[in-house]
Amino acid sequence: MIHIYRTPAAKPVIPVISEYLKSSGLLSGNVCCVLPTGRNKRSLALRFNTSEKSPVILSIPEFNSFLFRTEKPVVPPELRHFFMRQAADRLSRDEKLALFKRTDPDFMENFITFAETGSAFFRFFREIKGELITAEELAKHALYTDYERQTRILHALWEAYTGILGANGLCDSSEMFDNPQFNQFFTDRFTDYVFLITGFLTRHEMRTLKTLSEKGSVHLFFHFIGDKTINHKEIEETLGTAVPDDEPAAPTGSIEVIETGSRMEEYEFITEKIYETAAKGVDFNRMAVILPDEKMKAYFIENDIYNLFNITAGTDGTYSEIYQTADIIRKAAEENLLSGGLIGIETMEKLTAQPFLKKITGFGSLAERIKDLIGMKRLAVTFDETAGFPSVRKVLTPFFKETHTTLTDAAKKLINLAEIFNENAEDQREKQHGTLVIKELKRLITVYAPVMDIFPLHTALTQLMGALARLGFHRPGGEVTVMGLLETRNMQFDAVFIPNMNADVFPPSSDKDLFLNTEIRCSLRLPTFLDREHLIKNYMSQIIAKSKFAYISCISRDKGSSYRSPFLEEIIIKRRLRVRPYSSSGFRIFSTTENGLRLYEQTSFKPDAGIAGKLKKRGISATMLNDYIACPYRFYAKYIIGLKPAERPEDSIPPYEYGKAIHSVLENIYSAGLPETAEELHGRIYSGFLEAIGKFDAYRVNPLEKEQAEDLAERLYLFAVNEINRFSEGWRPKTEEDELEAKINGMRLKGRLDRTDENGGKTAIIDYKLKTVKDFRDFKPEKIKDVQMPLYALLFMHKHGHMPDEILWYDLKKEFRTVKAFDVSRMDEFREFLEEMLKRLADPEQAYPRTDRQSDCRYCDYADLCGRS
Ligand code: SF4
Numbered sequence: 017m018i019h020i021y022r023t024p025a026a027k028p029v030i031p032v033i034s035e036y037l038k039s040s041g042l043l044s045g046n047v048c049c050v051l052p053t054g055r056n057k058r059s060l061a062l063r064f065n066t067s068e069k070s071p072v073i074l075s076i077p078e079f080n081s082f083l084f085r086t087e088k089p090v091v092p093p094e095l096r097h098f099f100m101r102q103a104a105d106r107l108s109r110d111e112k113l114a115l116f117k118r119t120d121p122d123f124m125e126n127f128i129t130f131a132e133t134g135s136a137f138f139r140f141f142r143e144i145k146g147e148l149i150t151a152e153e154l155a156k157h158a159l160y161t162d163y164e165r166q167t168r169i170l171h172a173l174w175e176a177y178t179g180i181l182g183a184n185g186l187c188d189s190s191e192m193f194d195n196p197q198f199n200q201f202f203t204d205r206f207t208d209y210v211f212l213i214t215g216f217l218t219r220h221e222m223r224t225l226k227t228l229s230e231k232g233s234v235h236l237f238f239h240f241i242g243d244k245t246i247n248h249k250e251i252e253e254t255l256g257t258a259v260p261d262d263e264p265a266a267p268t269g270s271i272e273v274i275e276t277g278s279r280m281e282e283y284e285f286i287t288e289k290i291y292e293t294a295a296k297g298v299d300f301n302r303m304a305v306i307l308p309d310e311k312m313k314a315y316f317i318e319n320d321i322y323n324l325f326n327i328t329a330g331t332d333g334t335y336s337e338i339y340q341t342a343d344i345i346r347k348a349a350e351e352n353l354l355s356g357g358l359i360g361i362e363t364m365e366k367l368t369a370q371p372f373l374k375k376i377t378g379f380g381s382l383a384e385r386i387k388d389l390i391g392m393k394r395l396a397v398t399f400d401e402t403a404g405f406p407s408v409r410k411v412l413t414p415f416f417k418e419t420h421t422t423l424t425d426a427a428k429k430l431i432n433l434a435e436i437f438n439e440n441a442e443d444q445r446e447k448q449h450g451t452l453v454i455k456e457l458k459r460l461i462t463v464y465a466p467v468m469d470i471f472p473l474h475t476a477l478t479q480l481m482g483a484l485a486r487l488g489f490h491r492p493g494g495e496v497t498v499m500g501l502l503e504t505r506n507m508q509f510d511a512v513f514i515p516n517m518n519a520d521v522f523p524p525s526s527d528k529d530l531f532l533n534t535e536i537r538c539s540l541r542l543p544t545f546l547d548r549e550h551l552i553k554n555y556m557s558q559i560i561a562k563s564k565f566a567y568i569s570c571i572s573r574d575k576g577s578s579y580r581s582p583f584l585e586e587i588i589i590k591r592r593l594r595v596r597p598y599s600s601s602g603f604r605i606f607s608t609t610e611n612g613l614r615l616y617e618q619t620s621f622k623p624d625a626g627i628a629g630k631l632k633k634r635g636i637s638a639t640m641l642n643d644y645i646a647c648p649y650r651f652y653a654k655y656i657i658g659l660k661p662a663e664r665p666e667d668s669i670p671p672y673e674y675g676k677a678i679h680s681v682l683e684n685i686y687s688a689g690l691p692e693t694a695e696e697l698h699g700r701i702y703s704g705f706l707e708a709i710g711k712f713d714a715y716r717v718n719p720l721e722k723e724q725a726e727d728l729a730e731r732l733y734l735f736a737v738n739e740i741n742r743f744s745e746g747w748r749p750k751t752e753e754d755e756l757e758a759k760i761n762g763m764r765l766k767g768r769l770d771r772t773d774e775n776g777g778k779t780a781i782i783d784y785k786l787k788t789v790k791d792f793r794d795f796k797p798e799k800i801k802d803v804q805m806p807l808y809a810l811l812f813m814h815k816h817g818h819m820p821d822e823i824l825w826y827d828l829k830k831e832f833r834t835v836k837a838f839d840v841s842r843m844d845e846f847r848e849f850l851e852e853m854l855k856r857l858a859d860p861e862q863a864y865p866r867t868d869r870q871s872d873c874r875y876c877d878y879a880d881l882c883g884r885s
Contacts, residue, residue, distance in 0.1 A: 020238070020255075020258070021238070022239075023239045026561040028508040033060060034063040037210065045072060046208065047207070050075070051074075051075065051212050056507075082199060084198065091188055094483065099177055100137065103174075104124065107173065127479065140170070141174060149540060157536055167531075209228055211234070211235070214240060214506060216245075216551065225255060226255055242557075245547065250541070265561075269566055272596070273568045273587075273593050273596070276571055277598070278575060281571075282516065286513045286567065290303060290324060293510075298564070301497075303497070304504070306499060314335075322494070324496050327498050338372075338433060338449075338453050341370045351396075353473070357398055361394055373411065375440045376407050376408075377407050378405030393713065395667060423469075426477055427457045427460050434454045435450070501559075502555070508562040511564065514566065515570075516570065518578045518581055519581050553583050623861050624656065627857070631763060632762070632764065635764040636764065638804035639804075640655055642802055644857060645800065647876070659881065667714050667717060669712050669721055671787065674786050675828070678732075681704035681705050685704070686749050694739075697740060732832070734832035734833075746775040748773060749773055754812075756815050757814075761851050769781055779818070779822070781822070784826045795842040805837035807850065810843070810850070819840055
């Protein structure tokens with residue numbers, strides 16, 4: 017007997033089912049309720065008093081595992097790919113080529129790549145078996161001869177796979193579709209089955225419902241918005257009954273749509289609206305953030321400074337510290353293997369930044385050592401260079417003493433890591449977390465016991481970490497639920513916040529179907545990609561329709577994002593909504609007020625009464641003055657607050673290192689006496705320069721950098737020619753790296769001059785430049801961007817008692833000649849300009865606004881801070 021109902025799509029469904037159970041006398045242990053999600057199960061269970069009898073409530077996978085029985089044990093999912101690989105080995109070369117598009121032995125050896133293709137096979141077989149499509153039927157619907165051949169090979173592969181399973185006393189879970197057998201103990205127990213159906217049903221599921229209805233009563237509740245789909249029509253045909261139509265209801269809740277500049281702004285918008293909605297009387301626990309893209313969960317975990325959010329179903333295993341550390345070790349192991357013993361410095365740096373490793377003595381010093389090595393422009397290190405401390409050795413040696421391993425051995429290494437995590441755990445929650453990981457790894461050791469294959473360590477770790485990623489960890493948090501769209505099925509909240517409504521995120525693109533394209537799906541009457549898209553949009557429409565307040569945001573296309581989601585466009589048009597831009601152009605911070613949370617923008621630092629004292633203490637350099645001219649905001653962040661971008665490993669050598677190399681080579685050459693010919697001078701510069709540059713990793717690993725350095729070394733011949741000409745004119749290098757300092761307007765100004773030349777009582781001050789420089793033309797105080805050389809001339813005069821006769825740059829980029837950097841006759845004007853500027857700098861009333869010239873922002877390290885990124 018089948019009873020079919022359709023619940024109003026814009027109303028909560030779980031109360032409807034609970035009422036039905038109560039009013040129909042179905043509160044009994046003989047009744048089985050099957051619901052789509054764990055939340056639905058909990059929500060229904062909470063509706064019964066402890067005094068009431070309750071039906072048995074199951075999720076769909078639980079129901080399937082109890083209802084069906086198989087002749088042989090089902091192969092654990094983790095082992096399926098290994099048996100599939102054995103089966104694939106039995107295919108001929110041509111068959112492998114037809115299925116995998118390649119035959120190279122590497123492909124079969126690289127287990128992870130193979131397993132990815134293998135997963136597509138399992139998806140394919142699961143679907144066609146679940147839809148009761150036979151091999152012959154599939155071949156009949158083939159649109160191309162090639163495809164027909166491929167399906168034959170696929171079935172041969174499947175036969176070989178199930179044959180191997182059988183020989184090992186196992187079977188595949190999808191074999192229950194071929195010959196379903198009910199577990200009689202289970203079916204004997206129940207008289208009634210209640211199902212809530214929100215998505216598509218496979219033919220196997222329809223067949224199961226029909227068979228169950230012959231043994232007992234089946235009560236079906238359909239919950240979806242809009243017209244019936246092809247799938248509903250097929251259900252009607254199979255079950256011989258009709259799915260009722262929905263009664264359209266006018267939307268009641270309010271919807272606000274805004275366009276932001278970034279994900280972070282969407283986060284800020286949501287936080288702001290949560291407090292606003294709470295002020296309207298909505299409880300925090302009746303609010304939910306619905307994520308079309310679950311990757312955004314990371315933002316809610318990382319930025320939850322008000323402890324507002326709780327992440328449903330806990331956070332997945334990838335957020336666990338053990339997983340993240342193992343992931344970096346995996347990368348290090350891969351680099352170690354591929355480079356023959358070197359690990360990237362960035363990988364080592366990330367490893368030392370792992371919170372639980374930081375607690376272990378030795379890792380702090382290692383982090384310092386890595387920082388120094390980055391400062392020395394190193395790009396890679398050997399394991400021995402980094403593991404000088406016994407504690408570091410204890411953690412890392414198991415992973416680096418060998419490059420290949422079995423899955424069970426790799427699992428033991430991870431258990432060792434998890435035990436170290438537990439030893440350093442700070443609270444019970446962390447300990448539980450470590451214990452859960454260890455338990456899962458022990459299970460994997462049992463599962464993988466029959467697999468004797470030896471893998472590269474990183475491959476073995478990748479395989480194990482797939483299972484760790486699926487573990488859920490409880491994460492204590494606030495009252496506002498953050499959940500993925502699929503988890504929201506059949507739920508209802510008073511206020512929902514939906515970020516990320518851009519076309520590239522929602523509706524999500526489905527996995528590429530390797531073997532069943534849309535034409536074949538249509539011909540076999542299977543759900544197509546459009547049907548799946550329709551379903552996911554239906555889930556989103558339901559959650560919006562059931563809420564009183566919906567706040568939807570997307571990132572503006574002007575900020576480099578994709579278009580608004582077509583789903584959002586549809587809502588905007590249907591509900592005649594106005595899209596409001598979220599104003600944000602500056603430094604945005606949170607601050608609390610009496611009424612709750614407010615946001616405000618700060619595009620300038622506030623006046624600093626102590627600025628003069630701070631500047632006097634630290635002294636002023638030419639670079640500081642140049643930064644102040646370029647952008648007062650950057651000046652303040654960099655020199656007064658002291659925010660510095662961290663040194664990053666780079667696979668190129670910074671220009672100042674080239675300058676330093678040339679500098680020290682010349683100092684060595686000239687201190688031993690002046691060479692007489694350009695050839696002699698160039699020969700010595702060439703070898704000295706390449707020797708100095710050759711010490712950088714970037715020179716060794718980056719062919720482009722090597723070529724550039726060698727090209728510069730060659731072209732320094734022009735420099736040598738120019739130098740010999742200068743010597744013949746009578747110029748002689750006098751000092752290298754002259755430290756200059758003077759007090760001007762009460763401020764200590766300082767600098768280091770690259771070189772001073774003298775010629776019969778005349779002096780030239782020189783700075784080497786590895787960038788294009790132009791001859792000095794005119795001094796215009798309002799246009800000056802670089803004060804270095806006139807400032808050095810002033811400081812030179814303070815130290816040596818006379819003004820230099822020439823102020824020069826040495827062009828080491830293009831023409832390799834000296835270029836006039838400033839005109840000595842304009843020094844009085846410059847002095848006036850400088851004094852004025854020093855006064856402004858020390859003014860306690862001044863704010864520090866961002867520059868109006870956006871061209872200065874192009875390569876600025878502070879763009880993230882000021883909001884111009
Ligand atoms: S990005 Fe532009 S405005 Fe911002 S600190 Fe840098 S230079 Fe100043």
